[in-house]
Amino acid sequence: MGVVMRRFFVEKTTIFSDMATLNADESRHLARVLRLGAGERVQLFDGDGMVYEGIIQATGERARIQIIDRKIEAATGKPLRIGQAILRGSKMDELIQRYTEFGVDTIIPIWTNHCQGSFDGSKEKMRQARQERIIEAACKQCGRARPPRLGAPLPFADFLAELPAANENPGSRRVLFWEDEKGANLRDISFAGAHEAVALIGPAGGWSAAEVAMARARGFQTARLAGHILRAETAGLAAAALCQFLLRNL
Numbered sequence: 001m002g003v004v005m006r007r008f009f010v011e012k013t014t015i016f017s018d019m020a021t022l023n024a025d026e027s028r029h030l031a032r033v034l035r036l037g038a039g040e041r042v043q044l045f046d047g048d049g050m051v052y053e054g055i056i057q058a059t060g061e062r063a064r065i066q067i068i069d070r071k072i073e074a075a076t077g078k079p080l081r082i083g084q085a086i087l088r089g090s091k092m093d094e095l096i097q098r099y100t101e102f103g104v105d106t107i108i109p110i111w112t113n114h115c116q117g118s119f120d121g122s123k124e125k126m127r128q129a130r131q132e133r134i135i136e137a138a139c140k141q142c143g144r145a146r147p148p149r150l151g152a153p154l155p156f157a158d159f160l161a162e163l164p165a166a167n168e169n170p171g172s173r174r175v176l177f178w179e180d181e182k183g184a185n186l187r188d189i190s191f192a193g194a195h196e197a198v199a200l201i202g203p204a205g206g207w208s209a210a211e212v213a214m215a216r217a218r219g220f221q222t223a224r225l226a227g228h229i230l231r232a233e234t235a236g237l238a239a240a241a242l243c244q245f246l247l248r249n250l
């Protein structure tokens with residue numbers, strides 16, 4: 001079994017010819033946490049699909065890596081976008097990490113009627129800075145070279161308004177997972193010919209009737225995930241896995 005190379009994020013602007021310089025956080029992790037030194041091989045990714053293999057030339061505040069090989073990782077699969085109702089505490093962070101591992105293309109935090117607390121744009125902006133680092137770490141762990149796009153938090157109505165009309169994008173499957181749906185399960189929605197999917201995951205308090213009506217007006221079909229109510233974070237993981245399977249990404 002070959003040796004698994006450690007993986008680090010590198011900013012494209014710090015690559016000159018065949019030499020890359022890591023930022024302070026990555027350099028600290030390389031030298032102090034993993035205790036890697038000069039001469040050891042590592043792998044880098046820049047967030048745009050380029051993967052580099054290199055040899056450590058120097059550690060310290062800014063580690064320097066000599067690039068010996070590079071390759072582009074082509075985008076694969078059909079995009080899955082998730083509109084995730086904002087959850088409190090660490091639940092949102094954990095979901096974003098799992099969505100990254102599942103290969104979700106875009107994650108949009110949305111504020112709904114039954115989200116806990118009140119919407120605070122400045123706090124959500126601070127949370128997003130942390131969540132970007134969570135995505136970066138998840139990509140390092142799972143070997144993903146193209147991180148998901150983490151959109152700015154939006155009120156639910158604004159999220160829907162930004163979507164094109166359903167008849168303008170017939171290859172898109174739009175699903176709102178709703179615990180009060182009595183008739184349709186996800187298996188009842190055909191993904192044949194789909195080139196992407198948009199999934200909406202509600203908060204712990206569920207969707208309001210008005211929100212369901214708004215989503216249906218924008219082309220979303222409602223579906224149950226199980227015969228019983230799932231926790232919001234469990235529903236998110238199940239929805240991501242099932243949609244990726246139906247899109248043939250898994």
